[in-house]
Structures are given as structure tokens and as C-alpha cells.
Amino acid sequence: MLSFEQGVSARVPDALMADMYRDRKRVFIDLLGWDLPVLDDKFEIDQFDSPDTLYLIVGQPDGTHLGSMRLLPTDRPTIIGDFFEHLCDTGAPRSGQVWELSRLCLSPRIRAAERRGVRNRLLTSAVQFALRNGISGYCCVTHAWYLPEVMAYGWQCRPLGLPQFDPGGMVGALEISINEETPRLMAEAGTWDETPVQTYVDAALGEGGVQ
Structure with a gap:
């Protein structure tokens, strides 16, 4: 199941959303040791998880989270703009x-063989979402050791500056161009995955995409 979800409440009532926040705590706080806020000792939720936030989630019908990412337009507050502009x-x-x-x-509960498939499904869906909604590019901040892997996904990207030291290690920023050539380039790199899945779009987005 692939789901586009919008928004978060303090109670985290939805099973899939709740499991996503649990896995975010397991990965970013428990495993990676990031200094991030925790809700009820269970969920990793920060100031960018707002009613306007969009999430791309791969999960199972029972609400089990397999993988996810967060999408934020940069004309609003973002991690890169608020904390990593340098x-x-x-x-x-x-x-x-x-x-x-x-x-x-990516959920730490899934096997290594599944992780690649879930990752590719998320990347493909992010590009499809961009092409449908007039988004020309994405940006991200990641650890320096992960930058070569991100750049090898097949899409066209460029560093926004040199990596710099952060308390969590060396980090860098990238901008990723999205255009009609992106699906072909990702297919050549082996990261394009159009596996048929049922897609749900939050009603607040409207049938035409992002409003």
C-alpha cells in the first residue's frame, strides 16, 4: 500500500502514521542518536510535522509502516532553510x-532485501508526485557519507555547497532536478519502480493535486 497523508495531530490517532513516527524514533534517535524531540516517549515528531505537511508512506493494510519520507515546500519553514542554510x-x-x-x-524491522524495494518505491513516487504537481526539484540535507549514494540514484543533482562539520558528523546539502528525463535516468540506474500499488490521496489535496 502506498499512501499520501497530510497533517499530524498531537494524539497521532492513525495507525499507519503512528507506526511511522515510532519507526522514526527507532531509526533517528535510538539507532543514529540524533538529538530530536520525542512525544510520549514513543514518537519522533518535530516542528515541521504540521497540519500542512505531506508524507509519502509505504505500509501494509494493517497499519504497519515499511518506509516513508516527508515533503515540504521550501517557501515555508524547512530544515534546510531554518537550520542548514550555512x-x-x-x-x-x-x-x-x-x-x-x-x-x-526505512523500518528497521524489514529485511535488507525489502529495504531496497521500499526505498525505490518511495523515490519513484516522489518523482511522480513532483511531475504531476509542477515541482521542478527537491533539496535535502544528509550525512556526507550518504551523498554519493543519493547522487547515484540516477536523478540529476548538484551539491549546494561543501559538506561541513555538524555535531552529528559531516553533512551536506543537495538540490535534485526533476524533469521528464528523470524516470529514464532512474530506470538506467535501477532505482525506478512502478510496481502497481493502491494510492490514497488525502481529500484536502483535491483531485488535481496539491492546492
Whole structure:
């Protein structure tokens, strides 16, 4: 199941959303040791998880989270704009046509063989979402050791500046261009996955996409 979900409440009532936040705590806080806020000692939720936030989630019908990412337009508050602008030589992107990818989270409960498939499904769906909604690019902040892997996914991307030291290690910022050539380039790199899945779009988005 692939789901586009919008928004978060303090109670985290939805099973799939709740499991996503649990896995985010397991990955980013328990495993990676990031200093992030925790809700009820269970959920990793920060100030960017708002009623306007969009999430791309791969999960099972019973509400089990397999993988997810968060999508934020950069004309609103973002991680890169609020905390990592110093990584960008000409300033962080600030445009409704450039969105931030953050909190790419693969459940630690799934096997290594599944992780690649879930990751590719998320990447493909993010590109499909961008092409349908007039988004020309994504940006992200990641650890320096992960930058070569992100750049090898097949899409066209460029560093926004040199990696710099952060308390959690060396980090860098990238901007990823999305255009009609992106699906072909990702297919050549082996990361494009059009496996048929049922897609749910939150009613607040409208039938035509992001409003």
C-alpha cells in the first residue's frame, strides 16, 4: 500500500502514521542518536510535522509502516532553510516549485532485501508526485557519507555547497532536478519502480493535486 497523508495531530490517532513516527524514533534517535524531540516517549515528531505537511508512506493494510519520507515546500519553514542554510553557498532554496525531502525512514524491522524495494518505491513516487504537481526539484540535507549514494540514484543533482562539520558528523546539502528525463535516468540506474500499488490521496489535496 502506498499512501499520501497530510497533517499530524498531537494524539497521532492513525495507525499507519503512528507506526511511522515510532519507526522514526527507532531509526533517528535510538539507532543514529540524533538529538530530536520525542512525544510520549514513543514518537519522533518535530516542528515541521504540521497540519500542512505531506508524507509519502509505504505500509501494509494493517497499519504497519515499511518506509516513508516527508515533503515540504521550501517557501515555508524547512530544515534546510531554518537550520542548514550555512551549507548552501547561495542560500537555501525558497520556492513553491522546490520542495525539501526529509526523514527518509526505512523500518528497521524489514529485511535488507525489502529495504531496497521500499526505498525505490518511495523515490519513484516522489518523482511522480513532483511531475504531476509542477515541482521542478527537491533539496535535502544528509550525512556526507550518504551523498554519493543519493547522487547515484540516477536523478540529476548538484551539491549546494561543501559538506561541513555538524555535531552529528559531516553533512551536506543537495538540490535534485526533476524533469521528464528523470524516470529514464532512474530506470538506467535501477532505482525506478512502478510496481502497481493502491494510492490514497488525502481529500484536502483535491483531485488535481496539491492546492
